[in-house]
Amino acid sequence: MNDSHTLYWLKKDFRLFDNPALHQSLIDSNKVTPVFIMEDSFLESSDTSAFHVQALLEALFSFKKVLQSKGGELLIIRGEVIETFEKLHASFRFNKIYAHQETGTFRTYQRDIAVRNWCQKKEIDFKEPLQTAVFRNLSNRDTRHTYWKEFTFEKLIPIPKKLSNCIVIPEWYKFETRTDSLTLESLGFSLSSIQKESMQKVSEKDAFNDLDSFLHERGLAYRGGISSPLTAFQAGSRTSVHLAYGTITSRTIYQKTLERMEELKLQMEAGVKNAGKWRMSLRSFLSRLHWRDHFIQRLETEPSMEFEAINLAYEKLEYNADPKLLSAWQNGNTGFPMVDASIRCLNETGFINFRMRAMITSFACHTLQISWKDINCPMAKMYTDYEPGIHLSQLQMQASVVGINTVRIYNPNKQIIDQDPDTIFIKKFVPELKKYSSEQIILHKEETLGNYPPNIVDYKISSAEMRQKIYAIRKTEGYREIADAVYKKHGSRKKSKTKNRKKEK
Numbered sequence: 001m002n003d004s005h006t007l008y009w010l011k012k013d014f015r016l017f018d019n020p021a022l023h024q025s026l027i028d029s030n031k032v033t034p035v036f037i038m039e040d041s042f043l044e045s046s047d048t049s050a051f052h053v054q055a056l057l058e059a060l061f062s063f064k065k066v067l068q069s070k071g072g073e074l075l076i077i078r079g080e081v082i083e084t085f086e087k088l089h090a091s092f093r094f095n096k097i098y099a100h101q102e103t104g105t106f107r108t109y110q111r112d113i114a115v116r117n118w119c120q121k122k123e124i125d126f127k128e129p130l131q132t133a134v135f136r137n138l139s140n141r142d143t144r145h146t147y148w149k150e151f152t153f154e155k156l157i158p159i160p161k162k163l164s165n166c167i168v169i170p171e172w173y174k175f176e177t178r179t180d181s182l183t184l185e186s187l188g189f190s191l192s193s194i195q196k197e198s199m200q201k202v203s204e205k206d207a208f209n210d211l212d213s214f215l216h217e218r219g220l221a222y223r224g225g226i227s228s229p230l231t232a233f234q235a236g237s238r239t240s241v242h243l244a245y246g247t248i249t250s251r252t253i254y255q256k257t258l259e260r261m262e263e264l265k266l267q268m269e270a271g272v273k274n275a276g277k278w279r280m281s282l283r284s285f286l287s288r289l290h291w292r293d294h295f296i297q298r299l300e301t302e303p304s305m306e307f308e309a310i311n312l313a314y315e316k317l318e319y320n321a322d323p324k325l326l327s328a329w330q331n332g333n334t335g336f337p338m339v340d341a342s343i344r345c346l347n348e349t350g351f352i353n354f355r356m357r358a359m360i361t362s363f364a365c366h367t368l369q370i371s372w373k374d375i376n377c378p379m380a381k382m383y384t385d386y387e388p389g390i391h392l393s394q395l396q397m398q399a400s401v402v403g404i405n406t407v408r409i410y411n412p413n414k415q416i417i418d419q420d421p422d423t424i425f426i427k428k429f430v431p432e433l434k435k436y437s438s439e440q441i442i443l444h445k446e447e448t449l450g451n452y453p454p455n456i457v458d459y460k461i462s463s464a465e466m467r468q469k470i471y472a473i474r475k476t477e478g479y480r481e482i483a484d485a486v487y488k489k490h491g492s493r494k495k496s497k498t499k500n501r502k503k504e505k
């Protein structure tokens with residue numbers, strides 16, 4: 001502990017529990033200023049939406065309120081990062097910055113490099129502890145699991161006792177941005193009242209409440225329940241948004257789930273009804289949670305995947321650049337009811353389940369033949385839980401440009417039969433279809449249903465054409481070597497039985 005001054009630069013880590021950067025900065029120094037910078041470059045970025053800004057503001061202000069209730073302070077400044085550090089440093093010197101290591105887009109990657117260089121110039125120590133099990137400069141992919149385990153099972157860090165050491169230097173208050181300039185509207189965004197009401201609430205308290213209700217009430221329906229948009233809003237953990245804004249850590253979720261599974265094991269032995277089913281649900285939940293770090297690691301290792309296919313052979317794949325197709329997809333007007341309902345649900349609530357995300361991606365990239373690059377930002381903006389590593393990995397996988405997974409082409413009408421046979425979800429989000437029977441909706445193709453348009457393309461012909469183009473690339477010389485190299489660098493070390501088999505979902 002020393003008297004020097006330290007900054008704790010908050011990024012997307014709005015929590016007090018299990019917060020390594022906050023914890024370490026308070027061990028290092030008895031004067032720490034937590035600072036959040038509302039970056040113009042974030043607000044202006046092509047992957048930022050009103051859902052993201054609203055979630056961030058909620059998480060930020062609830063963090064500030066809890067910190068203040070425990071005697072601490074937080075400084076919020078609108079501006080760019082280096083320019084903000086520069087003016088703070090010029091008015092009162094600090095010699096350390098703590099911020100969590102972030103695996104984000106090219107924008108945040110470049111910003112963090114610039115911060116490192118600036119710190120070096122000013123002789124400021126820049127520390128970037130991990131908050132998730134994703135490792136920089138990982139030389140050997142095979143050792144990742146060992147590091148993952150070490151990090152995930154480390155003892156969780158309690159809420160720091162000395163939060164009153166979180167102070168704002170009086171000289172710095174003049175830089176503070178007024179709270180009334182930090183509303184969604186004053187930042188240039190807007191959401192309708194329906195959107196605001198339907199969005200998930202994001203704060204540390206909500207994160208623990210959502211986890212608790214999942215582990216004790218909702219999680220029993222997890223297996224099976226997460227496939228349909230009718231049930232996934234309840235049956236899924238709904239922790240993705242909290243992980244994206246750092247209101248909870250994945251290792252906290254992991255460890256709390258394991259504790260609950262131990263409890264259930266005892267219940268199972270005592271013959272308590274459903275205890276075994278509960279355990280199976282939580283086991284499949286944990287494997288999905290594990291994928292999270294796996295996919296974020298992919299972006300950390302291969303940042304170029306934001307701009308080009310992870311398997312470069314697919315850079316030659318030809319797409320349809322017709323803006324009318326993109327616009328119909330984005331607005332939920334393709335004439336394919338399950339696709340349109342999912343997109344409109346996203347536009348209204350900021351959330352949809354995994355299967356529907358996979359379907360709308362596959363539909364855009366296979367059936368409409370739109371490039372994954374063209375839907376990247378529009379789709380990122382629809383998800384409140386946008387996490388670049390997962391988003392880009394899944395986007396490329398569902399668009400079949402990774403080449404180490406099965407080509408999965410989702411048939412949107414089969415998804416109605418499987419996931420919404422009574423068209424309840426469809427009618428909720430596509431009200432023009434309310435007066436039609438489920439059979440009419442499923443069979444609808446070339447005709448209009450009232451105001452609802454016909455299929456924008458022929459599903460069978462167009463998807464088959466794209467499948468052919470993908471397989472033509474798979475047959476080109478040198479393709480196998482590229483795919484093997486991708487697998488070696490990024491593939492899951494668990495063997496997939498369906499690998500490389502053609503499949504319709």
Ligand SMILES: Cc1cc2nc3c(=O)[nH]c(=O)nc-3n(C[C@H](O)[C@H](O)[C@H](O)COP(=O)(O)OP(=O)(O)OC[C@H]3O[C@@H](n4cnc5c(N)ncnc54)[C@H](O)[C@@H]3O)c2cc1C
Nearest residue numbers: 236237238239240288289292354357358385386387391394
């Ligand atoms: C095209 C596409 C884009 C996606 N973009 C995102 C994104 O930006 N952010 C995001 O968090 N998830 C993304 N997902 C994964 C998944 O759809 C969401 O994590 C899930 O729907 C969130 O709901 P939940 O928290 O109830 O999930 P649960 O099923 O309860 O899962 C628990 C947690 O595990 C992780 N997880 C679940 N499924 C996956 C997966 N397939 N890959 C990686 N991690 C997973 C998430 O962190 C999730 O919160 C995407 C999927 C697809 C197909």
